[in-house]
Amino acid sequence: MEQLIILIALITLGYVAGSITEKRHYRSLEAREKALVNLPAVNFKQLPVDPAIVRKSEMVVGNTVIAVDYFKRILAGLRNVFGGKVKSYESLLDRARREAILRMKENAKGAAIIINVRLETSTIGKSSKNQNATSIEAMAYGTALIIGEQ
Amino acid sequence: MDTKFKLIFDGNLTGSEPLETVKKNLSGLLKKDAAAINQLFAETPVVIKASVDPTTASKYESAFKKAGAICRVVEIKKNLLPQEGKIILTNVESVPGTTIVEHFGLVSGSTIRAKHVGRDIMASLKNLVGGELKGYTQLLQESRDEAIDRMKRQARQLGANAIINVRFSTSSVAQGAAELYSYGTAVRVE
């Protein structure tokens, strides 16, 4: 019986804390994306500008690791029985990637465009057979082009 | 892009010449013998020329009129451009045959799917005998389709009609669940 009560308490804690953190993060993401919307990140290689005006080019990287809260883990475990979309993890990955791209853009201050952006995702944390105690790491890297007068 | 034209003959005559004369004129114009010309009249409509530029098209049109026949000139619609609402995906740097007019930055779509215990049990059994895990193949196919669909929806919101340089990435984020992620650059082509 105690086990059930502890479980419910942890799930509630995970849900409440998790949703607060998530909402806060999304608001931050949206604000920063709006601020950085004038710096495009694209994943093609061709130079969209005349090579002559490129003053400097530099690789920029942004990464972040986001942890899973208990509520999401329980949901994923239950979902594993029935199959289908694991909706609880979707927001996690969305946040991680957007954050990684934003950090990459923030590292490329002064650039006109970031080309050949690539994204890598991996899981960090205990990867023993039954533990879902993984965190998601997202990394974005690309080449920032700074244009202007020599 | 230059537009191209098709020339189609429906078997109609201008009416200025009798049929036999028209046939003779056409045979001289198109450099075909009498039998071939008769067939031309028999199986209308016939495509005389599949793709010619505008100048040649008008030359043929007037030549046909002089011979006493009517030839239809039809513009070839560009079938490289996406139809209304559809989005083209390529994983090269452009959409071949079109030019990129503007770009909108990165778009991405992701989905996470878990397998259910039935598939799990089947997979364990297959581990004994080997062979394709059709259940998983189908699962990942559905995931891929959904990820691409989400990416397209995001691109559509930005006003794009194509996504170039599409890349995929798969990772396992939860026990028994796989995440499929696709990203590309949203562009508008013309």
Add this chain to the structure above:
Amino acid sequence: MKYTPILPENNDNISHESPVKELFILSAGIIGIVIGIYVALGFAVNWIVPHISLETEKKMAALFSGVTGKGEDTSPRAKHIQALCDRFQKSCAKIPYEVNIHIIENEIANAIALPGGNILLCSGLLEKMGSENELAYVLLHEFGHFSNRDHLKGFGRSLVFVAISAALFGPDSTVGNLIAGSIGISETGFSRVQETDADEFGIEGLQCAYGHVNGATDFFEKMSKAEDPHIFGNYFSTHPETLKRIEHIKAYARENGFDLKEKKPLPDQFKKISESD
């Protein structure tokens, strides 16, 4: 090419349904499956157990040899109890088992029927015995369990459940342990009915062996003074409220016209446990 800075309005990469709703739906699904398996198992076990032959059961008894091996079965008091059992088996309690008594040092007043005809008596129980009749009743109660093959039924069901939950969730998952625990809780209900049946068997045996049923409820009366109802009511206890049991035994005795006569005392050896060898 030019760049048009624009951000998407809706986020298509997440689902906008409430996760709490999803939690309830999935939990309800799991509970439904568990209940379904439980009910199916109940039928299956009740159907299979009568078919388990005694030879198979003796093999299962080997599983418990670790426990029974540690018990005393050659001391004078053990031999005395064994002799009682043999007497009962010959005349009054005909069960198809060869009953073996094992006594283990344990303060708790309890007796357990194990597969293969082994009865495990805790020394704490023996210390509380006031008369031979009382002890005889306890033994015959355990005989009742053997007769109904109760020890196999509860055992079998829990085992299958643990196996299924291990297969579905893995041996160490939180959800799996929770389910196994809750099955354990409902299994106690299962054995309440069995205990009552064993009570009735015990009292009939007592009447047969001694000609009267005095002493049958002594043990329970002692227990009831010590016991208090668990805060969750008697659902969580393995033995139904002792008072209810006493009432049931007395009523049963009255219905069947069993009398109460002089009780037979126990040999002194029983009380002086630490001094006898």
